[in-house]
Amino acid sequence: MFNDSSSRIVDDLRAWIAAAAPSAQLPSTRRLVTEYAASPVTVQKALRALVAEGLIESRPGVGSFVRAPRAVRPQDYGWQTAALGTPRHVLPSVSGAMRIAPPDAQALHSGYPEADLLPERLIRAALIRAARGSTATSRPPSAGIDDLRNWFATELAAQTPAGLTAPTANDVVIVPGSQSGLTSVFRALMAPGRPLLIESPTYWGAILAAHQSGVRLVPVSSDAEGPDPEGLDRSFRETGARAFYAQPNYANPTGVQWSPERAAAVVDVVRAHGAFLVEDDWAHDFGIDTDPRPVAAQDSEGHVVYIRSLTKSMSPAIRIGAVIARGPARERFLADRSAESLYVSGLLQHAALEVLTDPGWKTHLRRLRGQLRDRRDLLVASLREHAPHLGVAHVPAGGLHLWAQLPDNTDTDRLVRDCEARGVYVASGHEWFPTEPSGPHLRLNFTGPNSHGFPSAARTIATALTLQL
């Protein structure tokens, strides 16, 4: 944020302030300009930074002064305990996968691709164009801007067979990222306390969203082709559930892609129970060996509520996704989104649309496919060579992660700590299970920084594992 000469002034003044008396007056701007041979703009910038830090206060026309230190007394907020009561679920404030690792670490824990895998030039250009346009100061409709809604509808319509009625822009609601889509879908489709069928293991953010909305999670078993339709049918029958949450393409964490036959069988079961399939197509842009096959494209009766996000493939700063739903479900969803945040920044919507309709976007996705393949293959090979105790049963045909089984009785939390102490960040698989884990796992992201370090990271994991043998 600051150029070098301004940060130097800030650093020096910080030291000066630390030694100064409370309320002491700082050297005048003119004097600082002379002393540092800096421009008045640079000096003002330095002073503003110190004001923002709360170290000084500026009295216009008089000068800048060291802020008097405040009384800081330890506070006891014990009275809040009774006022707050016991929550339905104690929500963790930060998930393990969201930890921010130091830049030199080998970060295999997070759910996001590093900036090198994003179309940076496109993103910056789109944001700058949006900043210059009218969307920088105006307010879009609650459901989102028409062109962007249309883009999402067209994407799904392109995969809809000719005999089915394809979704239109009217069925689309723009959301500020898929997590917001998930929480609103769960709130909109189900009352608190109602059962929600869910794959196990599955995305921790979906488990978190379900806990927040107060629904009751019912895990369903899956194999390498997708969820077991008979088991799913039984769970619907036993619980009276009306919704099933799943990731049919490159599921997080297992990487499984449903076979077309399995997808058809699952939709049949969902339809038979008059229920919703909440399809989280989080990895739509991350096919490697196959292309994604949205289940929603096979449904025109409103059984599939479809969530798609651009956060991971475009940028975490352009936090844009879409929910496609039909009929009353779409109405109820939109009402929840309106209550939750009224509308989504039009600037970000326009920037997303600019990127999506630029020919460079398709080029980027093609190049990304090769990059994902190289990284996935390198991490798989590194683990097989250097950490043979990790079981990577399934090499995913898309997505960003591997799901690795650990030897029975591994203390996963200790393993995570021991790896972290050696500069390798990994995520314990526990957070991906809605109930007790079926066994110890790690989820390993192959799109973080320093991919050349995968072999060394695999050795570090192996070393940390041997500490437990």
Place this chain on the structure above:
Amino acid sequence: MFNDSSSRIVDDLRAWIAAAAPSAQLPSTRRLVTEYAASPVTVQKALRALVAEGLIESRPGVGSFVRAPRAVRPQDYGWQTAALGTPRHVLPSVSGAMRIAPPDAQALHSGYPEADLLPERLIRAALIRAARGSTATSRPPSAGIDDLRNWFATELAAQTPAGLTAPTANDVVIVPGSQSGLTSVFRALMAPGRPLLIESPTYWGAILAAHQSGVRLVPVSSDAEGPDPEGLDRSFRETGARAFYAQPNYANPTGVQWSPERAAAVVDVVRAHGAFLVEDDWAHDFGIDTDPRPVAAQDSEGHVVYIRSLTKSMSPAIRIGAVIARGPARERFLADRSAESLYVSGLLQHAALEVLTDPGWKTHLRRLRGQLRDRRDLLVASLREHAPHLGVAHVPAGGLHLWAQLPDNTDTDRLVRDCEARGVYVASGHEWFPTEPSGPHLRLNFTGPNSHGFPSAARTIATALTLQL
């Protein structure tokens, strides 16, 4: 989004497509370039627009084709009715105050200032700088970026008396607009079904957020100095409520600012009941005759949960606000925000910080104060002269609106429609009441476009009223 020559090509091709056979091939890019004397970039842009509209599809290396029309059958989503069940509250999908009026209308209905009252140059420059920085492709911490949290803490600390412990950056959570702050505060502080005390009338968005979170609203009466402390005490006692939502500065819709004595009395009642005051300081930047006096500055025991937003004073595109809370309440709030959306776009956070720390921001706020005064006074004078049947009992010392009482038995919905038919958008006061309205009202925003038209708008309202006499 398009320059003129590209939109002309789009318009012409749209007409051509309407008349063409399904799957017909469009003229080649080369031919269009010649025909329109346009650049290939312009022609490509036009074709991309038609692809985005779903009218054509482009086969790389072959050409562009009219999309075959799809089967569009009327769908019956009746099965969803049973699956969705009855909601706790039927949430309206769009509030009357959020209607988007045509640009030439006299829009007195909305809650937002027009773009002319925003610091446009500052906003664009800040967004462009943020787009060029690292925040365009990175992910910030869940609670927000440190410098921005610090800015919000410092603002409130500056109004905190010396004897009290002032809030710090740690107490601040950045939110994507105050509506998101409200819904999470209500969810975090109260279980569904619990009572929430609330002023009446009060901000419709707060009523909506409370309905969404499933809490039970208990209205509390107010006068020109703020809520009645005795009535508030009685309501806490009778209902066992542990929270009170209010807007102590320039309340929406009434414009009331609590007197310092009343604020102290209210905090005493809240403290005596071991409860929270949820202070929505929405109009902090909109003082006209007085300065805002945040009640949170008088509390260091964590009783006041403070919400401040920049959406209205900076830009609806930079949708940034902050919640300041202490102790376990802050933890629970942050956990709800993380579950709801993981984090807030770092780009928007950095852009907001750039604007706030620019000297132009203070200059803008000073100029704005005068603009608000002129507009408020013009609307008050126009109503008094041309629509004397409207009772504007209180000329607010700040904020964006007037609250006007209508003659008894006015059919407000009809009045709103009759005004709209004459190009004047007004908001029925009904939405600001958590229960039955105390009488018919209009809320009139004096910061919309075309303020020179206030006298004529007042005459239009008077004319529409006479239709009901």
